[in-house]
Structures are given as structure tokens and as C-alpha cells.
Amino acid sequence: MELVTVSDYEQMSKNVCQQIVDKVNILKTPVLGLATGGTPELLYERLIDEYKSKNVSFANTFTFNLDEYVGLSGDHPNSYRHYMNEKLLKHVDISIHQTHIPNGMAENLEEECANYEALIEKAGGIDIQILGLGMNGHIGFNEPGTSFHSKTHVVTLDSSTRQANARFFPNAAEVPHKAITMGINTILSSKKIILMVSGEKKASALNRLLNGEVSPEFPASVLLEHPNVTVVADHSALSLL
Ligand code: GLP
Numbered sequence: 001m002e003l004v005t006v007s008d009y010e011q012m013s014k015n016v017c018q019q020i021v022d023k024v025n026i027l028k029t030p031v032l033g034l035a036t037g038g039t040p041e042l043l044y045e046r047l048i049d050e051y052k053s054k055n056v057s058f059a060n061t062f063t064f065n066l067d068e069y070v071g072l073s074g075d076h077p078n079s080y081r082h083y084m085n086e087k088l089l090k091h092v093d094i095s096i097h098q099t100h101i102p103n104g105m106a107e108n109l110e111e112e113c114a115n116y117e118a119l120i121e122k123a124g125g126i127d128i129q130i131l132g133l134g135m136n137g138h139i140g141f142n143e144p145g146t147s148f149h150s151k152t153h154v155v156t157l158d159s160s161t162r163q164a165n166a167r168f169f170p171n172a173a174e175v176p177h178k179a180i181t182m183g184i185n186t187i188l189s190s191k192k193i194i195l196m197v198s199g200e201k202k203a204s205a206l207n208r209l210l211n212g213e214v215s216p217e218f219p220a221s222v223l224l225e226h227p228n229v230t231v232v233a234d235h236s237a238l239s240l241l
Contacts, residue, residue, distance in 0.1 A: 013042035033129030044088040058094040065101040066140035070178035102180035113152040129190035137218035141181035150183030197233040
């Protein structure tokens with residue numbers, strides 16, 4: 001695992017943006033694994049800037065998001081589909097058909113999960129997966145205790161995760177209880193993984209990750225077993241080290 005230390009949130013976003021632009025420019029049909037939440041917001045702004053400056057085109061890119069809430073449709077303001085469309089996808093030259101996010105409204109959620117896995121495989125696997133870090137160590141929505149062998153599946157969210165994400169909703173009660181998420185094995189099958197960590201509130205989780213003990217009780221620790229992981233972290237996230 002490579003650790004890249006940057007000064008702040010802006011530098012983290014810029015660094016990861018450049019890594020993505022380089023990869024997209026090299027590959028014929030790049031496959032990006034994308035994340036939501038607060039962490040990658042500025043990264044997506046930077047990617048739009050790079051597109052507008054004609055430094056990159058996403059015309060041949062395919063995207064797969066990590067997760068989606070169950071029960072929210074794509075046009076719901078708190079769905080991750082809506083987040084991705086607004087924060088990145090509608091601003092660049094990617095066709096909506098090349099972008100994938102689990103359908104949290106699917107009638108048969110198990111079938112939706114299996115289809116999602118099949119789509120990733122058909123695309124040739126994920127070239128770069130972007131990850132944020134949950135305060136309890138979750139990646140995607142894989143909460144503590146999730147099997148390292150898991151594929152895309154339906155999860156019940158931890159109350160701590162619902163609380164952490166309540167800031168995006170009108171009130172805490174509206175945060176869904178369930179979600180679909182890529183499994184840990186799905187994430188680990190990516191060719192390269194970039195974990196973005198910024199801010200003091202992530203310092204304790206990052207400290208635990210870099211301490212090196214691999215355990216399903218701290219899902220992000222599985223990244224220590226992947227051959228090509230870069231952690232891009234800012235000074236405040238590293239303040240407990
Ligand atoms: C959320 C998302 C993850 C995200 C993580 C960190 O619950 N499901 O994909 O990476 O938690 O969120 P944030 O970046 O807002 O701290």
C-alpha cells in the first residue's frame with residue numbers, strides 16, 4: 001500500500017484527479033469505479049475542469065458506482081444516481097448508458113445485485129476504483145463484519161453510518177435503512193484502488209487502517225491485501241499517526 005501525503009482537501013482532490021486523467025488518457029475503454037459522499041465532491045469538480053480544458057474525454061469511459069440506497073429512485077435528490085448526475089456525469093461527454101449505479105428501486109434486489117456483478121465483469125473489470133473511508137472503516141456500504149468474499153449485495157446500514165450520512169438529508173429519519181453495495185471481493189477485484197481520506201474526523205479510522213491489522217471488523221483493512229492501492233491522505237487525516 002502506497003501512502004501519498006498531501007497538505008489539504010484541495011491537494012488531495014487535485015492529486016487523484018490527475019491519476020484518473022492519466023489513466024483515462026492511456027486506456028482505450030477505461031472503467032472507473034466511483035464513490036459518493038463528501039470526500040470526492042471536489043475531485044468531480046476538478047475532473048469537469050479537466051474535461052472543459054480539453055485535457056481529457058470520457059467518451060469511451062464506463063463507470064460503476066459503489067453503492068445506492070434501497071428505496072430511492074434515480075431522481076430522488078438523495079439518491080446516489082442523482083448525486084453522480086449532478087456532480088459529474090451530466091457535465092462531461094459520457095453517455096448515460098455507459099454509467100452504472102445499482103438500482104435501489106429494483107423489484108428483485110438479489111437479481112439486481114447479480115446483474116450488477118455481471119455488468120462489471122462484462123466491462124472487463126474496474127481499472128481504477130475510488131474509495132472514501134467510513135468512520136467505522138466501511139468501504140462502499142460494507143459495514144464491520146462483512147465477509148471479505150462478498151459480492152454485490154443488500155446491506156442494513158449501521159446506525160452510525162445513517163447518522164454520519166444524515167447531514168445530506170432533510171432529517172435523520174429519512175436516511176434509508178438499506179442499501180445495495182459492491183461487496184468487498186468486488187472492490188478488491190479492481191486493478192487499482194485509490195482511497196481518499198481527508199479531515200480530522202477520519203484520523204482515527206485512518207490510524208487504525210495504517211496500523212496494519214487485517215480484520216473484517218474493520219472492512220478497509222482488506223486493502224492491505226491488495227497489490228495496487230494508493231491512499232491519498234491530507235495532514236489532518238494523518239494527525240493521529
Ligand atoms: C458513505 C458512502 C461511501 C463513502 C463513505 C465516506 O456512507 N456509502 O461510499 O465513501 O461513506 O463518506 P464521506 O466521504 O461523506 O465521509
